[in-house]
Amino acid sequence: MGLDEVIKMASNESPVGPSPMAAAAARAALTQAYRYPGIGERNLRRKLAGRLGRGLTADNIVIGNGGTDVLRMIAQAFVFNGGNTVMCRASFPMYRIATDTFGGEAQQVEPTPDLRHDLPAMADQINADTRIVYLCSPNNPTGHIIPQAEAKAFMARVPAHVVVVFDESYCDFVTEPDYADSLAYVAEGRNVLVVRSFSKSAGLAGLRCGYVVGRQELADYVRHTQLPFHTSDVVLAAASASLDDVDFLREIREAVANGRAYLYHAICDLGLTCLPSQANFITILDPPMGANELAAAVLQRGYIVRAMGAFGLPNGVRVSVGTRAENEKFVAVLREVIGNP
């Protein structure tokens, strides 16, 4: 292609990377890399429990090598041959993949016409063999959140044999006040697991760290799927230090909120449709030239964005929020592509 520079806005990574405190902690931990992991895992669980409040303790938390690994562990713990899971068709594909891996049947429920989770339809889909319902909030690839009242109505219909997984990998970017409070269900003792990730706001996607929060019995089932020395001390040190750098986290939240507002309005101004997002990406819908074609055309000009066919949205193209300069250059490239398909 003869490009001098390629900008990746395809995997919802942080545009600014990790906190310098996290990078320093990882470097310091490297000097001990000849040792097997020690107490770092328990210490991180303790610190997370303190941050989350609600009377949660380290025993309510399980750490994995990214949210993806945590989703694998949850499926390994609860899915079996003959069991099924329920999810929105336009959502993160890992729910289906993890269900398939452990012999379950993934049941994908159509979203509402405005591409939200159709929670009443998802509740209708639950039967005696249902093990897990996956709710992704903010949802990848739509950026929608599940509002409090909708979650409440849904939870009232969920039978006791079902585990509800709230995947909140993008929760730090939410600015809408009506965001469903999933941890309240954990505190109430419901069969709810809340998944979070250090890959997004903490900028540690390459180190791989995520965690799940649930009542102790559920957390213990998940813990049984961990391998010995599951997560490296370098990873744990970086994740732990990132929690301490609250100024950095506030700045990245603000930068992402500004960047996504800019992208949303600038892309709409080009005459394209985009979904309002509460995450660190914006999804363009129904580009006139087609989603795959749009992604290919911007790639020719040095920008990697992702067509969302694999995420159940064949007419969508997801653009991760970049730095201010990257966002502005991307909009210029998009204008050129739309003008000269």
Ligand SMILES: Cc1ncc(COP(=O)(O)O)c(C=O)c1O
């Ligand atoms: C909705 C959702 N859940 C979980 C993950 C897993 O991320 P990681 O494995 O990097 O923590 C992602 C990553 O993009 C995601 O979009």
